[in-house]
Amino acid sequence: MRELELTDGESLDFARTHSGVVLPSKTSVNPYLIGLKIWEDIEKRYDHPTEEMKKRFGARAGQGREKMFEVREMESDTSFIRNYLTEELVRELDLYLYQKVGNEWRIVETDWEKVRDKIWKSRTNGGYPLLHVVDGDYQLTGELYLVHAYEGNELDVKYTEKTLPSVYKLWGRTVHVESVLEGRAVVFSYDGRKTTRKFL
Numbered sequence: 001m002r003e004l005e006l007t008d009g010e011s012l013d014f015a016r017t018h019s020g021v022v023l024p025s026k027t028s029v030n031p032y033l034i035g036l037k038i039w040e041d042i043e044k045r046y047d048h049p050t051e052e053m054k055k056r057f058g059a060r061a062g063q064g065r066e067k068m069f070e071v072r073e074m075e076s077d078t079s080f081i082r083n084y085l086t087e088e089l090v091r092e093l094d095l096y097l098y099q100k101v102g103n104e105w106r107i108v109e110t111d112w113e114k115v116r117d118k119i120w121k122s123r124t125n126g127g128y129p130l131l132h133v134v135d136g137d138y139q140l141t142g143e144l145y146l147v148h149a150y151e152g153n154e155l156d157v158k159y160t161e162k163t164l165p166s167v168y169k170l171w172g173r174t175v176h177v178e179s180v181l182e183g184r185a186v187v188f189s190y191d192g193r194k195t196t197r198k199f200l
Helices: 008-022 031-047 051-057 064-074 077-084 087-092 112-127 157-171
Strands: 097-101 104-109 131-138 143-148 175-181 184-190 195-199
Touching (some): 008 031, 031 064, 097 112, 131 175, 157 184
Antiparallel strands (some): 131 143
């Protein structure tokens, strides 16, 4: 950006926008920050490869930018994270998994591979949950029964409870979504009047 002939206002706009994109968050993962750090790491590692990288991958010094273009061509968002988010980056970015235990939030996992896997899995399907229609005539009443393909990522409870009335509007009858919450099977239901939650 410094090489472009920008006005002071344009430079300020860029700096403000850029800092907003790569700003770390204390409560969630900023995928743009992680992506930027991975790109920087790829360039650094392939500009100055270790002896092991030279032997295993045939890496030569000064190939960082070339490797970045190769990765850009070959990887999807999910494979990019899975293949290039290293243990060192997980530590540098202070990434960990946390969840609510009782009434407080606690760190529940710091193993870098589990943290990496949780991040790339959360990007699968664009970060949207995968739901399967299991029964369109549940209990022989025309109710809709959906099952969330749970793979370690819980549904956002508030969003689920706000979404069910819209699904009800489309279906015209009671709708149910089965998932996992706090390690237990649960069914969210909406009958046209209220949303309920029942653990199985």
